[in-house]
Amino acid sequence: MDSELMPIGSTLGILGGGQLGRMMALAARVLGIRTMVWDPQPESPAFLVADHHLSEPYDSEAAWDAFVSRVDRVTYEFENINWRLAQRIAEEKPVFPSFDILRICQERLREKDAARAFGLATTPYRRVQTAQDLLDAAKDLGTPGVLKTVSGGYDGKGQVVIGNAAEAIAVGQQLEASRVYIYEKWVAFTREVSVVVARDVHGNLVTYPATENHHHRGILDYSVVPAGVSEKERAALESAARQLASGLELVGVMALEFFVTDQGEILFNEMAPRPHNSGHWTIDAAWPSQFMQHVRAVAGWPVLTPRWWSPVVMVNLLGDLFLDGDWSRLTRVAAMDGVQLHWYEKREMRPGRKVGHVTILADSRDRALAEARRIKEMLGGQWHDGA
Ligand code: AMP
Numbered sequence: 592m593d594s595e596l597m598p599i600g601s602t603l604g605i606l607g608g609g610q611l612g613r614m615m616a617l618a619a620r621v622l623g624i625r626t627m628v629w630d631p632q633p634e635s636p637a638f639l640v641a642d643h644h645l646s647e648p649y650d651s652e653a654a655w656d657a658f659v660s661r662v663d664r665v666t667y668e669f670e671n672i673n674w675r676l677a678q679r680i681a682e683e684k685p686v687f688p689s690f691d692i693l694r695i696c697q698e699r700l701r702e703k704d705a706a707r708a709f710g711l712a713t714t715p716y717r718r719v720q721t722a723q724d725l726l727d728a729a730k731d732l733g734t735p736g737v738l739k740t741v742s743g744g745y746d747g748k749g750q751v752v753i754g755n756a757a758e759a760i761a762v763g764q765q766l767e768a769s770r771v772y773i774y775e776k777w778v779a780f781t782r783e784v785s786v787v788v789a790r791d792v793h794g795n796l797v798t799y800p801a802t803e804n805h806h807h808r809g810i811l812d813y814s815v816v817p818a819g820v821s822e823k824e825r826a827a828l829e830s831a832a833r834q835l836a837s838g839l840e841l842v843g844v845m846a847l848e849f850f851v852t853d854q855g856e857i858l859f860n861e862m863a864p865r866p867h868n869s870g871h872w873t874i875d876a877a878w879p880s881q882f883m884q885h886v887r888a889v890a891g892w893p894v895l896t897p898r899w900w901s902p903v904v905m906v907n908l909l910g911d912l913f914l915d916g917d918w919s920r921l922t923r924v925a926a927m928d929g930v931q932l933h934w935y936e937k938r939e940m941r942p943g944r945k946v947g948h949v950t951i952l953a954d955s956r957d958r959a960l961a962e963a964r965r966i967k968e969m970l971g972g973q974w975h976d977g978a
Contacts, residue, residue, distance in 0.1 A: 597664055597890035598863035599623035604662030604684070606677070608635025608644065610935040610945065611866055611882075612668035614874070616641045617794065618882035619830050624890060629658050635666070636935045649676055659683045666678045666843060666889045668865055671743065680951070687842040687889040688864040695839070696864050698742045699773045709838035711831050711859040714850070719772040722763030728774035733775040737760060740770060750809070752777070778858055780850035782931045784818050786832040787870040789884040789894045790841040795883075799877060802869045803847070808973045810943060813963060814869045814905045815875070817956060820851055827857045844885035846870055868907065868945070875931045875950040876903035901952040904963040908947040910940035912970050918968050929953060930966060 597603070603619050604697035605612045608630030616626040627643040628635065638644040643661065646833050647654035649672070654978045658680075667677065674697060695701045703713050717728040717839050719738065725976035729736060734756065740749035753774070766772065783806065787799040804811055822826070832847050839845075846867030850858045870881040877899045879887070888894050913921070925932040932945040949966060953959035964974040 595891050597624060597892070600625065601890075602627055602642070602661060602664040603886065603890065604629065604631075604658055604665040604680075604709035605637065605668055605928060606649075606665065606672045607668035607797050608632065608637035608641075608955070609668060610636050610937075612850055613640055613935060614871075614880075614882045614933075615666070615668060615866065616885060618880065618886045619890075621883065622888065622890070622892075623687050627658065627662050629654065632861045634938045636937055639936055641761070651672065653678075654961055664889060664891075666865075666885070667693065670865065675902065683766050688845065689840070689842070692839050692841060692864045694846075696862055697742055699739055699861065700771070702861055703773070705839065706835060706859040709835050711835055712857065713859045714776045714778045719774045720770075720831055722760070722766060725753075725763040725772070725774060726756065726759050727751055729756055732776045734759070737775050737777055738774065741773050741904075742771075752921065776862075778850045778852065780858075781853045782819060782851040782859075783848065784820060784824075784828060785814075785846050785867060785869040786828050787846045787850045787867060787873070787881050788832045788836040788843060789834050789842070789844045789881070789888055789897075791888045791894045792842050792891050793893065794837070795894050796833055796837055796974055797896055798829050799870060799873055799897050800899055801825055802872070804869050805975065808943075810909070810945075811868050811907055812975055813907065813967075814872060815956060816899070816903050817958060819956075821855070824851055824855055824857060830860065831857055835859075843888045844870075844881050868948075869905075870872065871933070871948050872903045872905040873899075874933070876901045876952055896909060898975070902954065902956045902959045904951045904953075904959040906949050906951070906957050906963050906967055907945055908970070909942070909947050909972075910937075910944040911942045912972050913940045913946065914942070916940075924966050925956065927966070929962065 602625040605628045608628040613636045625642040628637040628641040629645040633646045645758040651955045715732045719725045736753045783804045790796040801818040804814040847862045848860045866881040874880040937946045
């Protein structure tokens with residue numbers, strides 16, 4: 592069953608009902624594959640497009656029965672799902688990507704260890720649990736560095752920059768005794784780049800063009816394709832992504848994030864075993880989209896060699912832009928040529944919350960960037976150059 596083609600009309604279970612689950616369900620719909628989304632949040636954006644949904648806690652036995660009995664195969668839209676839940680589901684129904692990949696991606700130390708094991712370079716890092724560990728790490732690996740919780744952090748949450756030994760001592764006093772951390776040497780990168788890779792049950796593996804990412808306050812602000820990297824760097828990024836995805840025997844889509852330094856070093860930072868925010872541009876400027884590719888691979892269909900036809904910029908829309916409840920700016924942008932709005936239908940607009948994105952296609956990278964800037968400003972947002 593694991594490697595069989597999921598027939599049209601069968602049901603894909605999706606753990607997590609945010610925008611990624613929603614875009615997965617929309618892709619499944621195109622193929623005639625039904626979806627059942629499980630998310631404890633009653634107003635999950637994916638519920639609006641799924642055939643069935645369960646708004647129950649993940650530890651509910653009744654929900655477990657209802658989910659497992661109804662779905663033919665399972666995937667997940669975010670990596671903070673307890674991997675033991677995925678493992679337990681896998682005893683009944685195939686789960687892709689495997690719960691083991693999920694387990695690795697949930698923990699920064701495991702993730703970087705795995706990347707190294709498959710031959711990828713990373714910045715120096717070390718496990719930290721006590722104040723002494725932190726001071727030793729800062730001394731041995733050098734400062735500046737960044738201390739991160741090994742699990743549970745996302746969008747830059749749970750991270751603190753350590754500038755020198757004195758700061759390492761001060762931060763060391765505040766460590767939570769039950770938590771594990773990772774100390775990483777700070778990377779003076781010139782670019783942050785991600786690569787989306789898809790691999791099917793037969794081992795066919797394809798990659799999308801490298802995407803350049805710009806963050807603001809730890810949250811992805813905008814992505815640009817083509818990335819501003821050399822041909823050599825592009826090839827190295829692609830081969831690193833291939834190495835890791837095939838090493839992990841991925842089935843589905845995975846995104847790998849890298850730092851590119853001015854020395855041309857490619858350093859792995861982290862990965863997500865699912866479609867990724869930095870791959871949203873593939874919906875409008877590539878074929879098939881990362882979501883279609885993910886559904887195909889998870890459903891046992893072969894992945895397709897991606898085609899890409901236009902320079903593109905994807906701009907994230909955060910709740911901050913719409914706190915005043917005025918939608919007229921958004922309507923104006925949605926009506927522009929060369930611009931596609933994706934709205935996630937989240938009920939509540941909160942600062943820092945991703946509520947939609949826009950994709951801007953143009954005939955050059957620079958024109959797409961200029962247009963993206965204009966649109967961000969039309970929406971009342973600020974453009975963060977080279978952020
Ligand atoms: P992460 O949660 O690991 O993706 O970190 C969030 C953001 O913090 C990254 O996208 C980088 O911009 C920055 N960052 C994280 N780790 C490092 C590092 N070791 N050196 C420099 N910047 C970092």
